[in-house]
Amino acid sequence: MDFINLIVQLLDATVRVSVPLLLACLAGLYSERSGIFDIGLEGKMLAGAFAGAATAAVYGSAWLGALAAMAIAVFLALVHGFASITHRGNQIVSGVAINFIAAGSTVILGQAWFRQGGRTPSLSADARFNPITLPGAEALRDVPVIGQIYSDIISGHSLLVYLAFLMVPFTWWVLFRTRFGLRLRAVGENPAAVDTAGISVTWLRYRAVICTGVLTGLAGTYMAVSQNAGFVKDMTAGKGFIALAALIFAKWRPVPAMFACLLFGFLDAFAIRFQGIAVPLIGKVPVQLMQALPYILTVVLLAGFIGRAIPPKAGGAAYVKER
């Protein structure tokens, strides 16, 4: 029974830590499918987390926090768009710049406004997205296995968790069942084909980066206003980059992206749960090694276990009408 409890706890934690990865990964999917590489997911999440926590702290509303987070992330996404779509700048450089701006400005503004060493004030329960208990969860709690799965793993998360997982089928639907999705996929493969079909490449790509902004904003909101009770310096801790790795691992498809994020989330949860615990035969594994596990796996997976991941053909290149 202990073993089952352990598994349930581990999976529950997996869901929690996967959510920011998943939102960021889907965010990246919109942008990269349109041909705009976005290494600045990390920065947009971080800025979103800060804006969300700061707004929620000041106005006492998680919803206002979410709006502010999305607004600032969309703004940064548009900056990236302005540099790389309108001015045809280098997309990697622009993304890196956004990461630096976010990392620096969140701490400076946090210190200037709240004087807590770059943190935002701790949020009260009212100003956060709190866990929701799904109907019947309490009643089913004592049913072995199924009851536990329902009440502990599926129930008891905040609204944003459910939203994140609903975004997976929604994104699939958008990509493969709507006009916008068809054009989005086309512009990432061959923008000239889109242009000659009488569709604006620029406007299409801007819409894609706006989607990216909204989702990274939500990812940041989740971290600072739901998972934690406030913003802490560098709280994204490389999740934006892990999300990019998951995106490549999933070959830019929404459903595999979810599984990739759950896998990375599981490793993270595993590392947290088992740090400092003695493993038979090996003895106590250093905490650092456990924490490094997800990153080691990233390297191993990307180094060849996934087969050929073919990125959108026009990815990373600005569209210039040829003479």
Place this chain on the structure above:
Amino acid sequence: MASVAIGLRGINKSFGAVRANRDINLEIPQGTIHGIIGENGAGKSTLMSILYGFYQADSGEIFVDGHKASIDSPNDAIAAGIGMVHQHFMLVENFTVLENVVLGAEGSPLLNAGLARARSELQRLEEEYGLEVDPDAVVENLAVGLQQRVEILKALFRGADTLILDEPTGVLTPAEADHLFRILRKLQEEGKTIVLITHKLREIMAVTDNVSVMRQGEMVATRKTAETTVEELAELMVGRRVLLRVKKGEAKPAEFRLSVKGLTVKDSRGVPMVKDVSFDVRGGEIVGIAGVAGNGQSELIEAIAGTRSAETGEVLLAGKPVDVTGSADPAELRQRGLAHVPEDRHNVGLVLPFEENENSILGYHAQAKYLNGPFLNIEAIRDDARQKIEKYDIRPADCRLKTANFSGGNQQKIVLAREMEQDPDVLIVGQPTRGVDVGAIEFIHKRLIDMRDQGKAVLLVSVELDEIRSLSDRILVMFDGRIVGERGPDATEGELGLLMAGIEAKEAAE
């Protein structure tokens, strides 16, 4: 006289200092196939891109069916019933045929209705025009001819009455091109107007009703195809009389310069492409290798030039062996007097983002005259490049220009100038005039004859039978990796054609 489908009046367009179109007037009667011919860079594609709304004219008017139309984007052109098949296909390669056809004309925000409508419309077009394509096939898996058909379907699906085709046969095999012409005839019978842009005279004569000639941005003449000749059109295109067949004197073959014995070469998949090939080339003669593309000619010249290892066999250069099965490398061969104009100038012959002068010494850059101690002598290189530009009439005459900005013919001249000016003893030339226009072809052919007359050994590989026949002193025909016959320059096209198809002359006679 039919009504006018497309009218252009006073069209002007400049790109920076270059006037791509000057005061163009043109009327295209409804229901005809109208050819627009001109050399590369004459402004044909620019004019059609203006008609399709891809560029905006600086001045001038466009009339569609007699009404003035303002075409500011491809959307306007599509709405006016104009469709375009681009030279480089505008297809999303990992989409299905159906998805490519509906892209931009989906009809509603949700896809399903549009896809269903497109499917039934494709069915109808297929029956009406004989344009068969599997709507669920992924485009990248289709042959080039079929991809082109998808482009035509895209235009028809959008309700095009006038169809512009930009250099449609450049990527097609002769059989595919014939099929395309049959489709165009069919479309014409159904009342569509076709505009065919090309620089190939033969196509104009084969399929068009009328032809307009462009030269250096101007529309110089419009003729009824039936009332003109290839010679007249060539002269109008180039602006002077063109010799479609070069004159040359008797060959004076001298000593053996290049000998190939029992050469066998495999391609990168490990399939033998050249099988036990032997021949000699003497100084003062041009030996042409004819054959349908893909019968081992490419692998043969790569092996001789040292860019691909041979399995077995030997090659003698001026009587001395070349280690073709092992360590022969192009740099060593160059030093020993062998120059190579590769078949694929874009990927092998040139570095397109480099400046012209850099490409003009590539491979010879370690020679003392281009060096200044350990550094490149930039001034010497540029002077050298300027001389070549003048001698080979490379245009524009700017050795600092990026090579990618030269036309195909001028790029080819850059490669030829580089290789010929090293004064090699043996010159291997692959497809010297592929994608090159009439005027430049004449020039390149003359230079090759000059090389021969200077006593050089020239090995010419071309899929253009006319070229082989007009230049070669001896013709070797390659089929399935073997030399299946040798003929003199007076061999008929039919005789060579049979050899190229692998039919023995004796069998053919029976």
